[in-house]
Amino acid sequence: MPLLNIIVLSAVQGITEFLPVSSSAHLVLVPIFTGWPDQGLIIDVAVHVGTLLAVVIYFRRDVWGMIAATGRRFRPRHRRRRDGEEFRIAMLVVVATVPAVAAGWTINEFNQDIFRGLKVIAWATVGFAVLLYLADKLSLTVKRLDHLGFAGALFIGLFQALALIPGTSRTGITITAARILGMERTEAARFSMLLSIPIIIAAGSLKGWELYRTGDAQLTDTVFTAIAISFVFAIITIAGFMAWLRHSGFTPFVIYRLILGVFLLWVAYAAPGFTF
Secondary structure, three states, X not given: OOHHHHHHHHHHHXXXXXXXXXXXXXXXXXXXXXXXXXXXXXXXXXXXXXXXXXXXXXXXXXXXXXXXXXXXXXXXXHOOXXXXXXXXXXXXXXXXXXXXXXXXXXXXXXXXXXXXXXXXXXXXXXXXXXXXXXXXXXXXXXXXXXXXXXXXXXXXXXHHHHHHOOOOOHHHHHHHHHHHOOEOHHHHHHHHHHHHHHHHHHXXXXXXXXXXHHOOHHHHHHHHHHHHHHHHHHHHHHHHHHHHHOOOOOHHHHHHHHHHHHHHHHHHHOOOOOOO
């Protein structure tokens, strides 16, 4: 794959993965509007791995706290009261991850490309943008992550499974669910990003195995280049997004999604000369 293609795809992934605008939709649209060959799911996952490294480093205290508390939980003599909240958050992440993993495995087994059509992307971009706006404007902003229970985590997890539809946005749909439950914007974004870790690990492991089986050294170099570039863009985006949410809301992202979605609907249904 040419270096320019790798840079563009990695930048798109790094910028959009943790914004509520749907990174998967943008990755599908890049080859459509550039005429480049579809990069395939392995490259899609490679740029996701770069964003995984970024979110783990940015939330390293949360991540290490959950890992350490979980490890101590399996050593009863070393349990401590202060591990309780960190272990509970780890279990919330597990509960919220199950629905998406189950849905993702099913789609991977039966039809990987079922949701990659332009019309699906367009309608999902518009529809879930409206849902995010309503959830953000009509819901209370009173709860933090320590108020979230297992039923709420499962609720968010069921919404997260919808992110398998390009245009939905995993970040956007999980934040939407968290805002419906009344979580503060920064706390909703924090939990959403923690939820991305097991999902990306699962997808990266599956496609990494496929990459290993190909034995394609050139493809392996391409993957590591994509990981590095997407990491840089992602960690800058995470820091900026979290800073933004301390003082503002999601309306600019909703407006962007509506503009993009309406344009895609026009392309899909009315634009002459476009065939998808």
